[in-house]
Amino acid sequence: MTAAIFSAAAVPRLQLTGITKRYPAVVANSEVALRVEPGEIHAVLGENGAGKSTLMKIIYGAVRPDAGSMQVDGQTVVIRNPQQARALGIGMVFQHFNLFDTLTVAENVWLGLGKHLSLAEVSRRISATTQEYGLQLEPARPVHTLSVGERQRVEIVRALLSKPRLLILDEPTSVLTPQAVENLFSTLRQLAARGCSILYISHKLHEIRALCTACTVLRGGKVSGVCDPRQESNASLSRLMIGAEPPALEPRAVTLGATVLEVRDLSLAREDQFGVDLQHVALTVRAGEVVGIAGVSGNGQKELLYALSGEDTRAAAASIRVEGQGVGQLNPARRRALGLHFVPEERLGRGAVPTLSLAHNLLLTRKNAVGRGGWLHLRALQAQATDLIARFGVKAGGPHAAAQSLSGGNLQKFIVGREIAANPRLLIVSQPTWGVDVGAAVQIRGEILKLAGSGCAVLVVSEELEELFDICDRLYVMARGQMSPSLPRAHATVALVGQWMSGLWHDTAGTALTETGAPHAQA
């Protein structure tokens, strides 16, 4: 590769030594060293909370380290703010885009560049850059008409216009279809071939192995290893990342029962301006099976979940049936009484009240400690919370700990546990392991499978294909507010599901279902 042009003795593009950053409750980075060569695609791998984001913010000048030094092209520098970082040739593409929906692509890019250029000049430069890298992007289009992948391109082009010599990408693929990920990778390889160094932050092992030529692994704020990911396996990288290999899920026998959830011809106009209209959505979930909904987020999953949970009661009553009863217009509490429990993807502020204790958060969906006349039995409530904390291994200060004091993974365990312990007839889970560390993710998936094994119908909505392939018996794919036909796990491949994520199931639906391939290996 191009990296070979530069000898090992060459001056590194970026070198960090002894970077330490302490926060009141936690040491985010401790004595971190990082060396990025020119033209190298360097992965920074670690679980959520391992200190990746803090490290990137330090490099980009958004956070100042307590100790340590930083060299760019051999010069020791102290970066005080992002402007200075950009002046040094460091660009960053954030996980959450900073774009104005009502402005055009060119106007958004222009805002980041400053006034000395005219809009026409900016548009010309955007076109030149997109042609250079084979990116498709029209400067005159308003951002709200763009897909998520296209929005990311705007951010990348914005970063590229400042001719960076080091580009940082923070979890860039979490919003992309597999095909869009391939396009991104080819752009990044071109960029690296021209000598730009890339720092690629991720916790997705297969992507790092496919793309990166070097890898620094963080665990608990410390560097736990530096390696060449092309020489490593998922298992060895995972050991570096979490200190152990994640236990495998046990295979299970599926006994299918009666249909529990049936959605028929569910159409709903969007509630907010940038939402998605649901169009003739149909799906079924039977007792004892785990059904997954794949798709890039923003294709109607949020709207569908609102309609299924009862947070949106505009659907026709008969369009959503739970065990035969039309529930489309019932509120969440009434649906819960029928055995429908739901774990939303936002934990703080939706699944739990941040400032309330874990015990009080039980009251959102559980009424075990509510006595006659609506009186609360606080002792019973605390006992219930204590049981749940013990049963699901939640690391918390006790039943009185505020929900916001828990880490994402622990709060997720608590919320999933709260709904599972209610013995639901139907459990709907959105992004069960989003931002959750590997150990907790395995535990949560295990609990979901155990619940299905006991005869509960489970519907999982996730962006992580790997996860869906791991736990689901059947899959649907959502694209532009429409639902694909059902796809048995045995017939699902990454390529096929990726194609369906773009809404192209009409051509392949017939052939896919007649294919008799063995379950495919993961990418």
Added chain:
Amino acid sequence: MLKLEARPQPSRLWRYASPLLALLITVLIGVLLFAALGKDPVRGLQIFFWEPIKSPYALGELMVKATPLLIIALGLAVCFRSNVWNIGAEGQFVIGAVAAGGVALLADKSTGPWIVVFIVLAGVLGGMAWAGITALLKDRFNANEILVSLMLVYVADMVLNYLVFGPWKDPAGYNFPQTKTFEAVTQIPRLMPGSRVSIGLLLGLAGAAALWLYLFRTYTGFAQQVGGLAPGAARYAGFSSRKALWVALLTSGGAAGLAGALEVAGPIGQLTPYVPAGYGFAAIIVAFVGRLHPAGMALSAILMSMFYIGGELAQSRLGLPKSLTGVFQGLLLFCLLACDTLITYRIQFRKALR
């Protein structure tokens, strides 16, 4: 160099210490204010903080003013805890007073003491109806409740003025804009002879206890507050935000109306253009200084009552304008908001780097 640093979690200590620190700063600024006005600061403080508690009679007067403040604040706490920003308790107080006054005017020499029950009920219903307008407009048209409730204060004042300048004016009152003095039988029963403290104080204390039970020991009270803490979680749980809106506004409207009834059929004894004394606005400060907690609000109502009495005494004894009361009230709220920063942040003293 001073630096604010976010705390890992909100400080419990400062949640309760912040109002005390705010009071201290308010007093310090008060001292400077008295000095700047050429008055003896010690004398000034004495008037605000000693005179109102130095005799049983003074204590009684302190309670007379604290009662409406507490009752209104209790209702407002339900609102603010459920994220409903009712700023118009003053208007609900006035309409409650008007409705209660209307019933009191029906009494004549032969009326029995049962009339008091209807006076109080009329006050509660009047306040609820006035707050209900805000709830209806918010519910149906998503009108901002802050603006609507605030503007309705001025409408309520107009209604009161229309009545006392017009149809309800005392024919034997030398054309003064006021109703006739209510019959003695309409007087809210007093607790003891020689003091103006009425059973309103007991109602206020019972209300505080009831509010505590509702907020912290009932499921509906829990559901009511979730909407204020995290609207998304309330929607997820299936707690109706419409119900929360109506409950909050009707409760606070009813409480303010009750205070209005107790006031006109108690210390005032007739309807005049001076019924609106700013209790509805001062109660907002009472609610926040008392941390929206029933016990805290009982204490802050007494404090705010001291400011009222102190302001009046400062006028007669020191020759200072009565608006001093408003200055102190505003200062206290202002200092509280500043001190509340300490709940989520701590101050670090550091030598400048470099």
